[in-house]
Amino acid sequence: MLHFLIVLFEKTKSVLESDLKEANTRAERIIKFREYMTTGQNFFSVGQNRQRFYEAIVDGVKAVSRVCRLCVVFLQFTEDSECEGP
Numbered sequence: 001m002l003h004f005l006i007v008l009f010e011k012t013k014s015v016l017e018s019d020l021k022e023a024n025t026r027a028e029r030i031i032k033f034r035e036y037m038t039t040g041q042n043f044f045s046v047g048q049n050r051q052r053f054y055e056a057i058v059d060g061v062k063a064v065s066r067v068c069r070l071c072v073v074f075l076q077f078t079e080d081s082e083c084e085g086p
Helices: 002-018 026-038 048-078
Strands: none
Touching: 002 026, 002 048, 026 048
16 A cells, blocks of 8 residues: 555656646646646546556556565565574
């Protein structure tokens, strides 16, 4: 869950800094972000911005999760069994 939130906030920050940089106040950023996420959206499908936004998050979480799994496997593999406690 933590990986998802980190990637979500990093992606949101990236959108605010690149695609919505003309929004100067907090209220403007909120409005512009909502507009960004709903552009092209209709009753039957999400808009392209929203789809790309969440696809990037899923890809980022998968990448982070793979690294974390590798670290866990590596640590288990390299752990010295003689050093384990009772």
